[in-house]
Amino acid sequence: MKEESLQSAPRYGRRFALLIALFAAVFFASFVVGRYSVPPGTTLRILWSDLVRRVTFGRVLLPQIWSDTEGAVVLNVRLPRIFCALLVGAALSAAGASYQGMFRNPMVSPDLMGASTGAGFGAALAILLGAGYWGITLTAFCFGLAAVLLAYLVSRFSRLNATLALVLAGIMISSLFSACTSFVKLVADTQDQLPAITYWLMGSLSSVKSEDVSFVVWPILIGLVPLFLLRWRINLLTLSEAEARSLGLRSGRLRLAVILSATLVTSASVAVSGMIGWVGLVIPHFCRMLFGYDYRRLVPASILMGGTFLILVDDLARVITSSEIPLGILTSFVGAPVFVWLILRGGADRER
Amino acid sequence: MSVEARNVSFSYGEGAVLRGVSFSAGPGDLVAVLGPNGAGKSTLFGCLLGVLRPQQGAVLLDGRDVMTLSGAEIAREIAYIPQSVSVTYNYTVLDTVLMGATHQIGLFAAPKKEQTDKAMAALESLGIGHLAQRGVAKISGGERQLTLLARALVQDARVLLMDEPTANLDYGNAFRVMQRIQTLGAQGYTVVFSTHEPNHALRYATRVLALSGGSVLADGVPGAVLTEELLTALYGVGVAVRGVRVEENELRVSIPFERKEGAR
Numbered sequence: 172m173k174e175e176s177l178q179s180a181p182r183y184g185r186r187f188a189l190l191i192a193l194f195a196a197v198f199f200a201s202f203v204v205g206r207y208s209v210p211p212g213t214t215l216r217i218l219w220s221d222l223v224r225r226v227t228f229g230r231v232l233l234p235q236i237w238s239d240t241e242g243a244v245v246l247n248v249r250l251p252r253i254f255c256a257l258l259v260g261a262a263l264s265a266a267g268a269s270y271q272g273m274f275r276n277p278m279v280s281p282d283l284m285g286a287s288t289g290a291g292f293g294a295a296l297a298i299l300l301g302a303g304y305w306g307i308t309l310t311a312f313c314f315g316l317a318a319v320l321l322a323y324l325v326s327r328f329s330r331l332n333a334t335l336a337l338v339l340a341g342i343m344i345s346s347l348f349s350a351c352t353s354f355v356k357l358v359a360d361t362q363d364q365l366p367a368i369t370y371w372l373m374g375s376l377s378s379v380k381s382e383d384v385s386f387v388v389w390p391i392l393i394g395l396v397p398l399f400l401l402r403w404r405i406n407l408l409t410l411s412e413a414e415a416r417s418l419g420l421r422s423g424r425l426r427l428a429v430i431l432s433a434t435l436v437t438s439a440s441v442a443v444s445g446m447i448g449w450v451g452l453v454i455p456h457f458c459r460m461l462f463g464y465d466y467r468r469l470v471p472a473s474i475l476m477g478g479t480f481l482i483l484v485d486d487l488a489r490v491i492t493s494s495e496i497p498l499g500i501l502t503s504f505v506g507a508p509v510f511v512w513l514i515l516r517g518g519a520d521r522e523r
Numbered sequence: 524m525s526v527e528a529r530n531v532s533f534s535y536g537e538g539a540v541l542r543g544v545s546f547s548a549g550p551g552d553l554v555a556v557l558g559p560n561g562a563g564k565s566t567l568f569g570c571l572l573g574v575l576r577p578q579q580g581a582v583l584l585d586g587r588d589v590m591t592l593s594g595a596e597i598a599r600e601i602a603y604i605p606q607s608v609s610v611t612y613n614y615t616v617l618d619t620v621l622m623g624a625t626h627q628i629g630l631f632a633a634p635k636k637e638q639t640d641k642a643m644a645a646l647e648s649l650g651i652g653h654l655a656q657r658g659v660a661k662i663s664g665g666e667r668q669l670t671l672l673a674r675a676l677v678q679d680a681r682v683l684l685m686d687e688p689t690a691n692l693d694y695g696n697a698f699r700v701m702q703r704i705q706t707l708g709a710q711g712y713t714v715v716f717s718t719h720e721p722n723h724a725l726r727y728a729t730r731v732l733a734l735s736g737g738s739v740l741a742d743g744v745p746g747a748v749l750t751e752e753l754l755t756a757l758y759g760v761g762v763a764v765r766g767v768r769v770e771e772n773e774l775r776v777s778i779p780f781e782r783k784e785g786a787r
Contacts, residue, residue, distance in 0.1 A: 275611050403633035407622055409612050414605055417572055418678065419598025419626030464612045464658075467633055 183468060186461055190472065194479045197486075201253050202245060204486045206493075209241045217245045247381065255379045255387065256485040257478040259444045260454075262391045262436035264477025265398050267451025268458070268469050269429050273408045274334055281437045281451035284341035284430065288348040289318025290441035295355040295368045304378070307371070308386070308442045315438025318344050323430060333412065333426065373497030374445035376485050387443045394436035395474065397428055402470040405429065449502040450477055453510050460513060480506075524681030524713055525549040526601065530580035531570055533563075540566045542737045543580070548715055548730065550681065553708035555724035555745070556717040558734035559758055564717040567734070568684055571715070573597050584682070595626040601682040602675035606690045608667045613658035616651070616670050617642055623677035638677070645673040649703055665696025669703065683707065685716035689723065701727050721762070721777045725749055733757060746775060 202214045209217075213236075220233035235242070266281035274283065282288065293314025297307040322337070322344040329336035352372075359365045398405075407420050408429065415422045440447070458472040484501050527547035533540050541563045548554045556564050569575035570582050573589040582589040584600040592600075608619060620642040621634045628634060634642075646652045649669045654662055659670060668688055675683050688704060689697035697720075705727045708714050718724060724731050724745050731748045733741040735757055741748045754762035754777055761782040767774050 272612070275609070277611070400631040403628070404625075404630070406614070406618070407625060409614075410609065410622070411605070413569075413572075413574060414603065416574060416594060417598065417601075417603035418622060419593075419595040421594055459612075464614045465618050 183462055187468075187472070187475075190461075190475050190479075194475050197479050197482050198253065198257070201482050201486050202249050205244070205249065205489050207240070207244050209237075209245055213237045213241055214245055217242055218250075221246055221250075251381045251384045252376050252379050252485065253482055254384045255376050255443060256481040258384070258387055258391050259376075259440040259447065260450055260477040260479070260481025261474040262395065262440045262477075263447065263451040264454035264458075264473040264480075265395055265470055266433035266437050268455035268466070268473040269398050269405055269433050270451075271455055272405045272466060273426060273429050274338060275409050277456065278452070280448065281433055282345070282441075282446075282448075284322045284337065284434065285318035285344040285348060286315045286434050286437040287441050287446050287448075288345045288352070290315030290438055291372050291446055292318075292348040292352045292355070294371050294442075294445070295352045295359075298364055298367050298371065299355050299359050308383070312390070312438050312442035314348075315441055316434060318348055319430065319434040319438075323427075333423070337426075337430075370497065371445050372499075374447040374499035374502075375488070375495065375497050376444055377488075377495045379443065383443050387439050390435045390439035394432040394434075394439070397432045398436075399470055399474075401425065401428060402466040405466040405470070445497070445499065447481070447499050447502055449506040450481060453506045454480055456510070457513065524585055524600065525583075526571060526682045526684075526713060526715065527583040528567070528571065528580065529583065531567070531577045531582060532579040533566055533570055533575060533577045540737050541570070541577070544734070544737070544739055545580075546732050546739065546742055548682075548713050550711045550713055551708060552713055552715075552730055553705065553728050554715045554730045554732055555728035556715060556732045556734060557719075557721060557724055557749075557757065558717075558740075562734040563737040564734060565686070566737075568603070568686060568717070571684060572601060572603055598626040598678060598680065600680055601684055602678045602680040604668075604671045604675050604683060604685040604688065606686050606688075607664070608659050608671055610660040613660040615656050615658055616646065616662065616666075616673075617655040619659055619670055620645060620673045620677055623674035626678070642673065642677050645676040646670075648676070649673050663696060664691045664693070665700055668692065668696075668700050672700075672703065672707075681711070682713040682715070685714065687717050687719065689718065689720065697723075721749060721754055725764075725775045725777060749775075749777065751777075 202218065203209065203211050217237055223231050223233055263281055270279045270281050270283055271277050290311040294307050294311040297310040302310065322340040325344065326333070326336035326340040329340070331339070356365055356368055359368055404425055407415050407418065408422060408425060412422055454477045455469065455473050458469055458476055462468040462472045484498060484505055487505065488496050488498055488501050525547060528544050531541055531544045544567060556567065558564055566575065570577050573582070573592065576590055584592065584597065589597060621638060624634050624638040627638065643652060643655060646655055649672055651666055651669050651673070654666060659667055685704070688700055692700060701723055704714060704716065708729065728745050731741065731743065731745045732739060733748065733753060740757065741753055749764065751762050751764050754764070758779070761780045762777050763780060764775055764777045767776055
């Protein structure tokens, strides 16, 4: 019995191996999916030659045996899109998992503290002022960060317990920014600005370019690395403050580190993809069912599964209809039934 | 390893919650803190843990003022065992116990085999080694309390501060948990526990600290201190204290009753 009880690691090891295999399969299959068909073999050759070119800094160029259009579709359209979906999905899931631990509430999503509504308002404002693509992205990113920092500062002045103060301040700042967004929509030009704002808010990766990836990859990596390194400690945030303190933990600093990291990745995600709900809420649950509650496994599992999930959903967005369905709608369409099925199947605790 | 409160007074703003409380406990002591709701038990615990700063007096851990110690230093001396474990997230028993090793683990590190072995040893010593991979949401209240005790043992502190260890337990589990606590006292731990059950103080404690209105009403050996008069004064109901013989052991038990009209 005792021997058996300590032998749980291989089970999780196998599941991680399966998850990695699934991720790899989805990642490569996604290059083939789309209205313009590129044969799988050609796709692989294009990717391989691009990798060789990048690794050797352009010194080794493989012979091109594909059309220029095929090359452009794979490298300039699909590659950035798939990378972006991977980064955004991973970022939102890891941030959601961390927030759920920190707020001791499994119903929390990464935009609880206003990152999404702040970014949404930033984007709406930029569209209203006639900013270009980069103006919109940068404004959204900055407003997402600003909203969360504002909520954090407000909570510091509260005499309530720190977690409760953060939740309340976050809700307050969120509703403030969504009111601001509504106001911007009200005064926006109904011919072109209002549809642009509405479409942006629904979330999409259809206009993602290579430059987006090189912009978004840094804040997301800078945020994900601390979440990954601190993952065992995030467990401790699920304890009450008095308890954490009696174990010798200064939870205030850890909480701030988690907020900063989660905000960085969420704001960056929302800035390039618009509002994509549901991923940050559901993927961590899914991962708990498969990998248990320990954040040592939960953070890497959420990163992998979140990335895989969003690539998959973005594939659907590309193929279902000729005019693309916004991602924010699809994630809910796909996510909700899956989640219901999981709950009906017995939930996270069936095995233990 | 000792804990000492020296003339501790504390107030949250208006009206003192603790008034000049002094007591000390050392290895082998099993101190029961008794008192009605609002007597100041939780506040006293907050002061002992260095969470609350007394306006007057000081708390000394091994002779050092607790307010001058870092969180990790306090954690090495004194472990806090809350009434119950949170089950929002269904951590395994082993993962829960490993959290006790927090102050021994680097910022970016996780528990290693050494800590895992220690956690398993703590679980075995409390007789719940077989529960290591079970979720805390799926075990009994008594087993949860033992899990928290194991976490405290992994923490390596020699002073154990327990907030009503039997508050959420059924009759049998309360008995089993109290026996484990008694064993820990015999092993040389310094145990301070609050309780609303005078019988637990009479039966298991080596010392009793009776608090009322933030002041120490009595401090001494249970048999001598826990008189009918004191318990009546503490709880405002009639209390009879009697000796009974159970399996060769002479035990003292207290039983509350309704005082008749006209009686004292």
